[in-house]
Amino acid sequence: MTQDLRYSALKKTPFHSRTSLASRTNKYYNWNGYTVPTEYSTTELEYTAARNGTSVMDLTPMGKYEIIGDHAHQFVDYLVTRDLSKMKDNTVAYIIWCNEDGKVIDDGTIFKFSSTKFMLCCAVKIYNWLNDSAYGFDVTITDVTDTIAALAIQGPTSCSTLKKFGATDLETLKPFEMREYKIDGFDILISRTGFTGDLGYELWTEPKNAETTWDNIEIAGKELKLRPFGMYALEMTRIEAGFIQTNTDFMAAEDSLRPTRMRSPYEIGMGWLVHLNKNSYFVGKKALKKEKEENTTERCLVGLDIDGDKPAHGSVIYNSKKEDIGIVTAALWSPIMKKNIALASLKRPYGIKIKENIFAEIYHPEELEYRKIWARCKVVKRQFFNPERRNKVPADLYE
Amino acid sequence: MSGNSSFDAIIIGGGHNGLVCANVLARKNKRVLICEARKECGGMVSNDITNYVPPVTSAVSSSIGGMQINYIPKTTIALSETGQHIRLVGNQHIDHKSISTFSSHDADRFNDFHEKMSKFSKTLGSFMMASPPRIMNNSFSDYFKLFKLGLNVRLLGKKNFNEFARMIGLNIADELEDNFENTLLQGLIAHDSVIGSNLGPRSPGSLINLLYRMAIHNNSLFGGIFQIEGGNDQFTKHLIEKCKSNNVEIKTSASVKNCIIENDCAVGVELKNGEKMYAKKIISNADPRSTYFSLLGSQNLDTDVKRKIKHHRSKGRVAKLILELDKLPSFNNCDDNDLDSRMVVAPSIDYIEETFNPSKFDKLSLEPTLEICVKKDSDQNPKLDIQVQYAPYKTYQGWENIKESYVESIIRIISKYAPNINEYIERKKLLTPDDIELEYNVSGGHWHHGEIQIDQLFMMRPIPGASQYKTHLDGLFMCGAGTHPGGGLTGISGKNAAKAVLDDF
Numbered sequence: 001m002t003q004d005l006r007y008s009a010l011k012k013t014p015f016h017s018r019t020s021l022a023s024r025t026n027k028y029y030n031w032n033g034y035t036v037p038t039e040y041s042t043t044e045l046e047y048t049a050a051r052n053g054t055s056v057m058d059l060t061p062m063g064k065y066e067i068i069g070d071h072a073h074q075f076v077d078y079l080v081t082r083d084l085s086k087m088k089d090n091t092v093a094y095i096i097w098c099n100e101d102g103k104v105i106d107d108g109t110i111f112k113f114s115s116t117k118f119m120l121c122c123a124v125k126i127y128n129w130l131n132d133s134a135y136g137f138d139v140t141i142t143d144v145t146d147t148i149a150a151l152a153i154q155g156p157t158s159c160s161t162l163k164k165f166g167a168t169d170l171e172t173l174k175p176f177e178m179r180e181y182k183i184d185g186f187d188i189l190i191s192r193t194g195f196t197g198d199l200g201y202e203l204w205t206e207p208k209n210a211e212t213t214w215d216n217i218e219i220a221g222k223e224l225k226l227r228p229f230g231m232y233a234l235e236m237t238r239i240e241a242g243f244i245q246t247n248t249d250f251m252a253a254e255d256s257l258r259p260t261r262m263r264s265p266y267e268i269g270m271g272w273l274v275h276l277n278k279n280s281y282f283v284g285k286k287a288l289k290k291e292k293e294e295n296t297t298e299r300c301l302v303g304l305d306i307d308g309d310k311p312a313h314g315s316v317i318y319n320s321k322k323e324d325i326g327i328v329t330a331a332l333w334s335p336i337m338k339k340n341i342a343l344a345s346l347k348r349p350y351g352i353k354i355k356e357n358i359f360a361e362i363y364h365p366e367e368l369e370y371r372k373i374w375a376r377c378k379v380v381k382r383q384f385f386n387p388e389r390r391n392k393v394p395a396d397l398y399e
Numbered sequence: 400m401s402g403n404s405s406f407d408a409i410i411i412g413g414g415h416n417g418l419v420c421a422n423v424l425a426r427k428n429k430r431v432l433i434c435e436a437r438k439e440c441g442g443m444v445s446n447d448i449t450n451y452v453p454p455v456t457s458a459v460s461s462s463i464g465g466m467q468i469n470y471i472p473k474t475t476i477a478l479s480e481t482g483q484h485i486r487l488v489g490n491q492h493i494d495h496k497s498i499s500t501f502s503s504h505d506a507d508r509f510n511d512f513h514e515k516m517s518k519f520s521k522t523l524g525s526f527m528m529a530s531p532p533r534i535m536n537n538s539f540s541d542y543f544k545l546f547k548l549g550l551n552v553r554l555l556g557k558k559n560f561n562e563f564a565r566m567i568g569l570n571i572a573d574e575l576e577d578n579f580e581n582t583l584l585q586g587l588i589a590h591d592s593v594i595g596s597n598l599g600p601r602s603p604g605s606l607i608n609l610l611y612r613m614a615i616h617n618n619s620l621f622g623g624i625f626q627i628e629g630g631n632d633q634f635t636k637h638l639i640e641k642c643k644s645n646n647v648e649i650k651t652s653a654s655v656k657n658c659i660i661e662n663d664c665a666v667g668v669e670l671k672n673g674e675k676m677y678a679k680k681i682i683s684n685a686d687p688r689s690t691y692f693s694l695l696g697s698q699n700l701d702t703d704v705k706r707k708i709k710h711h712r713s714k715g716r717v718a719k720l721i722l723e724l725d726k727l728p729s730f731n732n733c734d735d736n737d738l739d740s741r742m743v744v745a746p747s748i749d750y751i752e753e754t755f756n757p758s759k760f761d762k763l764s765l766e767p768t769l770e771i772c773v774k775k776d777s778d779q780n781p782k783l784d785i786q787v788q789y790a791p792y793k794t795y796q797g798w799e800n801i802k803e804s805y806v807e808s809i810i811r812i813i814s815k816y817a818p819n820i821n822e823y824i825e826r827k828k829l830l831t832p833d834d835i836e837l838e839y840n841v842s843g844g845h846w847h848h849g850e851i852q853i854d855q856l857f858m859m860r861p862i863p864g865a866s867q868y869k870t871h872l873d874g875l876f877m878c879g880a881g882t883h884p885g886g887g888l889t890g891i892s893g894k895n896a897a898k899a900v901l902d903d904f
Binding site for chain 1: 698
């Protein structure tokens with residue numbers, strides 16, 4: 001589905017002149033055909049800014065699709081597993097979508113402007129899937145990835161930063177709401193959404209406004225511990241928040257070669273996003289209904305609290321009989337929680353009914369030798385970090 | 400709602416498969432309603448479309464309690480401009496001069512060729528009568544069916560097995576050129592291989608098309624071609640009478656708008672006039688595309704199913720020309736008996752291929768192949784019913800602009816064989832594939848509701864996942880020619896579908 005980019009030059013985002021100036025390490029990676037920093041200075045510093053100040057990330061490469069037409073609302077409701085029939089204008093919803101076998105293709109967010117205009121954001125490119133799914137609906141789907149510049153402004157002081165930047169009354173914006181602003185003559189859409197599990201916003205505007213916007217936000221956040229942050233720091237924060245990442249915590253159904261690697265929403269902790277009692281049909285409903293009725297869910301995705309302080313990257317998980325019962329998909333020593341945490345995909349009933357006597361085999365690299373650690377794990381809520389300020393209205397303000 | 404269904408089954412469309420299906424169900428004490436959009440049942444068995452029919456198999460006939468209709472076997476004549484026509488019935492060339500005058504080599508070869516093809520069509524046919532297996536089902540009977548086909552093919556013997564494997568994807572032109580010298584004979588067999596399809600004689604897969612045709616025509620090249628005494632619509636009339644005696648209710652001029660779906664299950668139909676009717680099972684005799692996109696509705700389909708149905712190839716390339724004459728024409732070198740035969744204008748493989756070529760680009764060839772049927776009822780003017788191939792579904796210039804000149808060019812070709820035909824013509828009527836689509840409610844106007852080719856056969860007909868007469872919606876079935884084994888007016892689809900429905904009760 002993603003195009004083969006090995007031989008083509010990577011594109012620069014509208015913020016590139018600024019992000020490259022901020023980058024001390026020249027570390028970039030390829031995200032959907034764009035080059036964006038993995039790290040600006042040190043990941044630890046960037047992480048600290050995200051948890052204690054404001055962090056700014058260039059989100060432009062995220063797949064963005066505009067869905068316009070008389071059937072837009074109906075189509076979006078058909079595309080995703082969640083019941084969106086009562087979704088209000090100017091709100092955002094977290095969603096997943098499945099294929100006909102009820103296996104998850106990707107997760108993302110859907111922005112509702114009106115019943116005839118939506119925008120869908122997700123990590124990978126899915127134009128073909130949207131277009132094929134839209135057959136029979138009166139909608140037009142446009143890939144607007146290149147025509148909308150996007151920034152994530154996350155962290156406890158993010159609201160204050162954006163207020164200083166010119167977003168008046170932003171503290172009254174509730175989580176998963178969005179508001180259109182006119183700041184310095186630019187049309188800017190701000191949504192209270194994010195991928196760090198903290199107070200945070202996402203900002204959407206035309207590419208021509210990008211550089212000035214970046215500069216003004218940088219000035220606004222000067223006294224508020226603002227720092228650009230890259231993909232590595234984002235990865236840390238999202239694991240703490242318990243958010244899942246496609247092709248890391250589960251294989252996208254359209255990308256995986258082995259049918260046994262595809263996961264249903266119930267297997268990746270996304271059952272709460274599946275509304276089988278939705279009035280209308282949605283893609284994968286038949287298969288998901290069957291899975292639920294016949295109780296054939298095989299795996300689960302859980303949070304693990306692991307003994308010790310060595311992150312369990314890629315560890316195999318065992319039961320007390322040393323039988324292989326799953327694998328760690330993402331792991332981290334969480335600086336803010338002071339805990340060794342991980343997301344793990346386990347074979348049921350482990351993780352659901354059996355939560356004790358689970359062990360991770362950690363191979364900790366120490367100067368060309370591995371130290372093998374047998375660490376006891378506790379199954380916990382995936383949402384490790386969930387501060388009160390995240391959903392507080394009005395949002396916290398700082399001087 | 401489904402609790403107070405007044406019917407056990409509603410069949411959407413009263414084509415011959417729908418009628419067969421209704422009778423089978425009714426004979427098992429099911430209350431059946433047929434909703435037919437047109438003024439009368441029968442669909443494309445109509446005299447306007449169908450010239451010749453294959454015999455109904457004993458299995459179909461007995462499943463509905465016997466058919467009392469008389470089949471009249473028809474000779475096939477390959478018309479030659481020189482007047483040296485070839486006349487064939489089954490594996491016989493009925494007048495000795497037929498093939499042997501041109502080539503004694505071909506005359507000998509013909510028997511061997513026929514025997515080989517007949518053997519292969521029987522093998523294929525053994526697989527065609529029952530519902531096809533589904534490999535993903537993991538059911539024993541499905542694996543057994545597949546095993547049986549494999550066994551049947553293997554039991555042909557090593558030599559034939561290899562030959563069968565060689566031929567399955569082959570084009571008919573190569574096979575004919577390897578066997579015969581005479582271009583007229585080559586043209587005739589090639590014509591029958593590609594008729595009703597989107598293939599030229601040199602297209603890969605055109606050979607299996609012929610085997611398929613033979614399998615429903617008594618495993619014979621020219622032997623299973625019939626007309627029904629009193630007109631082909633006697634077939635429909637007979638089925639309707641059966642329906643009446645089996646208490647099947649038939650509603651004509653009742654065009655169905657869509658299925659009524661409750662709890663992800665088909666529970667009834669809504670007519671275009673707003674009337675709603677409920678039943679335990681809904682069976683669609685419509686083509687797969689209409690069934691999925693109109694009756695079921697694209698908002699109720701998974702994306703992958705939409706993709707499959709969109710890929711389903713169902714554009715027809717046969718037009719029908721009906722010429723009403725004030726008197727019987729005479730064809731060069733033909734006697735009265737010959738006028739009663741099936742006359743084919745397809746003088747060579749290259750002629751057909753050249754006709755086929757422009758149709759790939761939505762253009763018309765002015766020298767199409769023709770299958771001419773002379774109809775002479777005592778109380779009516781004589782008529783020529785002509786199947787014209789290849790007439791693309793949509794033409795580059797737009798059908799309305801070229802219909803007239805196209806008809807003229809067809810008549811010009813006929814007049815090479817029947818010189819005075821032009822003087823006798825009283826009325827002309829051309830049904831292009833898009834006319835057939837409109838008049839008979841068949842997407843693409845395809846004879847068989849979808850191409851009969853290797854990607855749309857057996858467990859892939861019409862699409863993988865819906866090959867056992869069930870659609871992707873619970874309670875909704877398909878019984879039309881779009882399902883296995885496909886078109887050809889056999890009624891097998893209708894019978895098999897009825898069995899699938901009964902199994903589901």
